[in-house]
Amino acid sequence: MIDKKLYDMPKETDMAWCPGCGNFPIVNIVKMALAELDIMPQNVVICSGIGQAAKTPHYLRVNYFNGLHGRALPPATAIKLANPELTVIAESGDGDTYGEGGNHFMHTIRRNPDITNIVHNNMVYGLTKGQASPTSEKGMQTPVQVGGVVMEPFNPLTTALSLGATFVARVFAGDIMQSKEIIKAAIQHKGYALVDVFQPCVVFNKQNTYQWFKQNTYYLDEAHDKADKLKAITLALETQSMPLGILYQETGRPSYETLVRTNTTPLYQQEVNQQVLKELIESHR
Amino acid sequence: MKRFSGDISIVLGGAAGQGVQTVEALLVQVLKREGYHVFAIKEYMSRIRGGSNSTEIRVTNTRRSAYVRRIDLLLAMDKDVLPHLEHRITKDTIVLGEREKVCTVTKCPVVNIPFTQFANELGNPLYTSTVAVGVTLGMLGADSKVFEDYLREHFARKGEDVVAKNIEAAQKGYTFGKHIAYDAGLEVYIKRSATVKDELLLDGMEAVGLGTLASGCNYISSYPMSPGTGLLTFLATHAEKFKVVVDQAEDEIAAINQGLGAWYAGARAVVTTSGGGFALMTEGISLSGMIETPIVVHIGQRPGPATGLPTRTEQADLNLVLYAGHGEFPRAIFAPGTLEEAYLVMQQAFHIADAYQIPVFVLTDQYFIDAVTSVAASALQKRPIERHIVETKSDYQRYVLTKSGISPRGIPGYGEGLVGVDSDEHDEAAHITESATMRLAMHEKRLGKLQAITAGALMPTEIGDVAHADIVVVTWGSNYGVVEEALELVGREDMAALHFHQVYPLPEKAKKFLSKKKIVVMENNATGQFANLLKLEYGVAISENILKYDGDPFSVEEVVAKLKACV
Ligand SMILES: Cc1ncc(C[n+]2csc(CCOP(=O)(O)OP(=O)(O)O)c2C)c(N)n1
Numbered sequence: 001m002i003d004k005k006l007y008d009m010p011k012e013t014d015m016a017w018c019p020g021c022g023n024f025p026i027v028n029i030v031k032m033a034l035a036e037l038d039i040m041p042q043n044v045v046i047c048s049g050i051g052q053a054a055k056t057p058h059y060l061r062v063n064y065f066n067g068l069h070g071r072a073l074p075p076a077t078a079i080k081l082a083n084p085e086l087t088v089i090a091e092s093g094d095g096d097t098y099g100e101g102g103n104h105f106m107h108t109i110r111r112n113p114d115i116t117n118i119v120h121n122n123m124v125y126g127l128t129k130g131q132a133s134p135t136s137e138k139g140m141q142t143p144v145q146v147g148g149v150v151m152e153p154f155n156p157l158t159t160a161l162s163l164g165a166t167f168v169a170r171v172f173a174g175d176i177m178q179s180k181e182i183i184k185a186a187i188q189h190k191g192y193a194l195v196d197v198f199q200p201c202v203v204f205n206k207q208n209t210y211q212w213f214k215q216n217t218y219y220l221d222e223a224h225d226k227a228d229k230l231k232a233i234t235l236a237l238e239t240q241s242m243p244l245g246i247l248y249q250e251t252g253r254p255s256y257e258t259l260v261r262t263n264t265t266p267l268y269q270q271e272v273n274q275q276v277l278k279e280l281i282e283s284h285r
Numbered sequence: 286m287k288r289f290s291g292d293i294s295i296v297l298g299g300a301a302g303q304g305v306q307t308v309e310a311l312l313v314q315v316l317k318r319e320g321y322h323v324f325a326i327k328e329y330m331s332r333i334r335g336g337s338n339s340t341e342i343r344v345t346n347t348r349r350s351a352y353v354r355r356i357d358l359l360l361a362m363d364k365d366v367l368p369h370l371e372h373r374i375t376k377d378t379i380v381l382g383e384r385e386k387v388c389t390v391t392k393c394p395v396v397n398i399p400f401t402q403f404a405n406e407l408g409n410p411l412y413t414s415t416v417a418v419g420v421t422l423g424m425l426g427a428d429s430k431v432f433e434d435y436l437r438e439h440f441a442r443k444g445e446d447v448v449a450k451n452i453e454a455a456q457k458g459y460t461f462g463k464h465i466a467y468d469a470g471l472e473v474y475i476k477r478s479a480t481v482k483d484e485l486l487l488d489g490m491e492a493v494g495l496g497t498l499a500s501g502c503n504y505i506s507s508y509p510m511s512p513g514t515g516l517l518t519f520l521a522t523h524a525e526k527f528k529v530v531v532d533q534a535e536d537e538i539a540a541i542n543q544g545l546g547a548w549y550a551g552a553r554a555v556v557t558t559s560g561g562g563f564a565l566m567t568e569g570i571s572l573s574g575m576i577e578t579p580i581v582v583h584i585g586q587r588p589g590p591a592t593g594l595p596t597r598t599e600q601a602d603l604n605l606v607l608y609a610g611h612g613e614f615p616r617a618i619f620a621p622g623t624l625e626e627a628y629l630v631m632q633q634a635f636h637i638a639d640a641y642q643i644p645v646f647v648l649t650d651q652y653f654i655d656a657v658t659s660v661a662a663s664a665l666q667k668r669p670i671e672r673h674i675v676e677t678k679s680d681y682q683r684y685v686l687t688k689s690g691i692s693p694r695g696i697p698g699y700g701e702g703l704v705g706v707d708s709d710e711h712d713e714a715a716h717i718t719e720s721a722t723m724r725l726a727m728h729e730k731r732l733g734k735l736q737a738i739t740a741g742a743l744m745p746t747e748i749g750d751v752a753h754a755d756i757v758v759v760t761w762g763s764n765y766g767v768v769e770e771a772l773e774l775v776g777r778e779d780m781a782a783l784h785f786h787q788v789y790p791l792p793e794k795a796k797k798f799l800s801k802k803k804i805v806v807m808e809n810n811a812t813g814q815f816a817n818l819l820k821l822e823y824g825v826a827i828s829e830n831i832l833k834y835d836g837d838p839f840s841v842e843e844v845v846a847k848l849k850a851c852v
Contacts, residue, residue: 016717045697047546050708057705058716063697065549066707066715067542068572074506074539075546079697081530082504082550086698107535260530267530268551268674268696272501276526281495281662284485 004035007060016055022173022199022210023052026120027059029176030089033183034062039087046089047076049101051127053093053120053199070100073108073117077256080113083266084257087187088114094121094196095133098154102134105156109163109192113256116186116193119156120173122201123208130204140207157236157247160194161229166250167193168232170243172217173200174210182246191255198244220245286470287379291346293473294353295421298339298370299362301332307414308360309340312421315432316344317486317659320477324350324766325657328837331511331595337369344425346476350623350658350766354840358424360417361387361395379469381420396465403457412454419455423462425473429455484659489649489763492624492660493583494519496631497555498527501670502581504554506532506543508562511595512651513585516557537562541569541580548579549706551674551696553635557583560602561592567609570644574614576706577684577692577731579638579645581631586650588836597836598652600762601810606646607789607818613728615641615735618789620648622746622765625664626786627653632668633743633787639673641734642694648788650809652838653763677702683715686726690733735790742792748772749781751798756851758782758831759799760807761815764839768807771844780848788815791822799825805851807831809839 008031017023034044044062048054050069057064063086065075076090090097097105097119108117124142125131131144134154141148160168167189171179179197186193198213220243225231232248257264295312299305309325316323324343330336341356343349356373359366361382367374367389374380380387384397398420404410415436422432436451466473487495494516507517521531530552534540540556547554558566563584573580584606588599606618617637619630630647638645677695681702685692692713695704705715710727712718748769751757756779760768768782783798785791799819804827806816811834816827831847833839 013716041703042701043698045550055717058707061703063703064705064707064715065546065576066705066709067545067576068568068708071538071542071569074534074542075549077532078504078506078543078546078552078554079550081532082547082552083696083698086550103535104539107539260532262525262528266551266698267503267547267553268672268699270501270503270528272498272670273527277495277498280498280523280526281485281665284487284491285483285662 002035002038002040004031006041007031007035007062009059009061013059015059017052018203020202021052022122022201023056023120025173025176026118026197026199027056029180029183030056030118031060032180033187036180037184037187043085044087044089045079046091047072047079048090049092049096051093051096051125053091053126054096056091070096071104072096073101073104076115077108077111077113080115081257081260083268084114084261084264085266089116089118089187091118092120093126093133094119094123094135095125098134098156106159106163109160109165109194111256112164112166112191112253114190114192116183116189116195118183118195118197120199121156121196122199122205124201124205126201126204137207155236156194156196158233161233161236161248165194165248166191166253167246168236168248169194169246170196170198172198172213172244174213178219178244185246189249190251191253216240217242217244219243220247286472287377288472288474289357290474291476292349293344293357293425293475294355295342295344295358295360296339296356296370297342297360298337298366300335300365301329301338302334303362304414305338305340305362308417309342311414311418312342313657314486315418315422315435316342316427317484318435318482319427319431320479320482321475322346322348322478322481323658326352326652326838327655329596337365339366339370344475349770350656351770351841352652352767352838354842358421360421363387364389379471381465396469398461403454406457407450407454409450412450415451415454416458419458420462423459424466424471425475426466429459432459480661481659484661486657486659487624488655488657489624489627489653490515490519492627493631493647493649495665496628498523499628499667500632500635501553502555502635503528504530504544504547504552505556506534506540506547506554507557508534508537508540510559510562511585512587512654513557513559513562513583515585515654516555516583537565538569541566541582542572544580545569545573545576545578549696551699553639555581555583557585559585559587560589560605563602563605563609568611571610571612571614572708573644574610574612574616574731575708577642577694578706579642581634581638581645581647583647583649585654586648588834594836596651598650598838599810599834599836600648600650600808601814601834602648603788603814603818606648614643614731615738616644616646616789617738617787618646618648619786620762620788621653621786622762622784624658624660625666628665629668630743630786636668636671637738640671641691641738643734643738648762650763674699676700677704682713684711684713684727686713686730689737690730739790739793742790743787744792745783745785745795745798747781747783747798751781751783754781755779755803756805757799757802758805758807758848759785759819761785761788764807764809767839767841767844770841771848774841774845775848777848780851788818791818796823799823803828805829805831807839807844809833
């Protein structure tokens with residue numbers, strides 16, 4: 001285990017998060033998980049989109065690609081393909097991942113690259129000041145949804161399961177110790193791992209608070225069979241009291257980069273085979 | 286009697302799935318092997334079966350790469366061909382085909398070729414294509430032996446019987462072709478060149494593809510869209526040998542963002558699309574500008590707006606590419622006019638993208654992509670691959686401010702440092718900033734790179750004596766061949782041409798070519814996009830625009846007429 005301090009920012013950073021924000025414990029959890037897994041910051045890349053959650057890579061020492069709103073997954077997939085030796089995490093908000101980036105969410109799951117997708121799910125658009133997100137509860141009033149949200153909330157877990165995700169988990173930002181273990185398992189999973197994190201937004205979501213998440217969730221027990229997909233889907237459909245933990249894990253499915261590539265050499269080390277090029281050109285005679 | 290000296294245009298017409306493409310491929314290969322200069326271009330409908338498509342094959346004394354409207358020999362496969370090509374058929378056109386299959390009216394001037402009878406004799410309609418090639422070669426008076434050798438090679442894998450049957454089919458066609466040429470009093474005189482048979486036969490997309498591989502490209506993520514898809518297919522075909530990672534993206538937004546992720550991690554990536562797909566990528570182009578991560582985008586243009594004419598040609602996406610992406614950042618745009626230029630500019634695109642950490646575009650179009658001709662292997666120039674990646678030290682900062690504006694580019698996992706990139710305005714360490722001072726420094730650093738890019742811009746190609754001409758015809762991209770040929774045919778001493786294969790930024794040194802000249806700008810669009818760019822960049826006045834936007838490429842005949850009329 002390496003020292004978690006290696007992940008701390010060298011100097012005091014100007015935080016863009018509100019005091020009490022559920023994002024703080026998540027950064028802490030990610031740092032702890034990486035340190036406990038003995039992964040050096042140099043070998044980690046965090047890809048994020050835009051939003052409050054997507055600012056995460058600015059608050060820990062790692063390589064990062066803080067790209068466009070909704071577009072954390074395509075670069076994450078590409079980075080893993082370009083250099084399979086790196087530990088790649090895509091980390092963003094629920095609006096970013098499930099809304100703007102919905103198409104990438106679907107198809108990245110189908111590809112199954114060996115990346116971890118951590119979604120800070122606060123059920124609201126934080127950075128843009130409180131509009132509904134795809135996971136907002138019906139009836140929630142916002143400056144845009146003045147009469148309350150009328151759309152059915154997006155269920156990331158059932159969606160991921162139905163698309164063949166090989167690792168599907170949900171954690172709560174308010175429980176550092178248990179969440180850390182689950183995120184460690186997600187990082188170690190060989191393939192696409194979704195971790196939907198219940199994250200209280202203390203400013204724009206007065207409905208889904210720390211208290212609310214505590215009251216409306218429970219942990220799956222030891223007896224839960226993680227290989228049982230139908231059971232996982234049934235659990236993921238629960239909305240009254242929602243399960244936390246690893247709902248589903250499938251081992252043995254080859255990850256995308258091992259299917260698309262025949263070696264693991266980072267592409268930056270690859271040279272053009274001039275002989276093969278010459279032969280190809282000659283073949284057009 | 287009909288005589289063709291030095292230049293004949295053969296057109297094959299039929300529905301999709303009727304073997305027009307097989308005949309074209311065979312004919313072009315065999316003619317090239319015989320030492321003829323060949324040029325082939327197809328036009329087709331956006332449908333998988335049926336419709337009416339055609340391919341023009343020109344056989345010429347000298348190297349030509351331009352479309353002619355004229356049809357000398359027309360080989361028609363079905364009843365739709367004559368109506369479809371009516372506007373190009375004249376009394377001088379010799380129409381060949383199976384009468385019952387081709388004619389709808391009794392007065393139909395078709396030289397009958399009994400394909401059905403040949404098929405019955407050979408026992409399989411599959412050999413019809415070979416018969417057709419044989420007939421054409423017979424009419425041209427080509428060497429039948431070269432064709433037979435080619436068939437032997439080509440069908441060797443399929444066994445003796447298939448080879449023998451094909452040769453029989455070729456001979457039947459050849460003999461028949463000789464007869465009808467004799468009956469029609471047809472005489473064809475076309476010189477063979479000693480060198481053409483050793484040349485490479487390529488279409489524009491293959492030249493782009495080979496140039497891409499020569500650039501050290503090892504990553505492509507793209508979403509299919511005609512006519513850009515060819516590069517994705519080309520790289521997929523050769524992926525195993527060249528170790529190229531190939532990903533079919535879920536949409537163009539994914540493609541461009543993957544491309545940027547790949548470059549960030551040290552790959553050399555390309556993205557291919559057409560105008561519509563590119564429109565979806567524009568936010569990603571702006572991201573490339575901001576995070577100073579290279580990207581190379583190939584755009585095969587087709588007529589717009591919207592879905593437009595999916596299988597036809599146009600050069601109307603210059604403005605889109607020039608202004609794509611919000612905010613301000615430098616870029617470079619290339620547009621090859623010949624196969625050798627395609628090979629070269631693709632490598633140049635990767636070089637410029639990598640060296641300056643900017644988005645670079647290569648604009649082709651359906652016409653350029655589909656046109657086939659031969660080129661000497663020695664004309665394909667190899668540019669050495671320079672790598673602009675640094676090994677990071679522990680105190681590495683991605684956006685360190687430098688005089689040149691270029692911050693050494695580290696990649697994750699190579700060195701002791703950490704590499705961050707950020708789409709927000711950022712400081713040297715790649716962290717979000719709202720400091721106005723830092724904003725100015727970073728913005729000026731990024732924009733400042735344009736100066737060096739401009740200084741290294743590729744000079745246009747002079748066609749004729751530009752210095753002594755009064756009128757300079759300026760063109761870009763796929764129009765190289767047609768301008769070259771038309772200029773020669775017009776033979777005006779007061780006229781020369783300038784062809785740009787780098788269309789942005791324009792080389793400052795090329796401005797001298799245009800001073801005190803009458804400038805005529807020729808391009809395949811309706812609004813004169815390149816003419817406007819010349820005005821903007823060089824401050825020159827344009828005296829005339831030659832424009833075309835019906836979905837077809839410029840023909841030699843129409844350019845000749847336009848150039849003759851220029852005053
Ligand atoms: C293309 C684009 N559209 C819209 C925005 C504005 N925008 C930034 S973040 C965001 C939503 C953020 O919500 P979420 O992803 O849930 O993250 P949070 O701020 O709640 O952590 C929006 C709409 C943008 N930056 N880019």
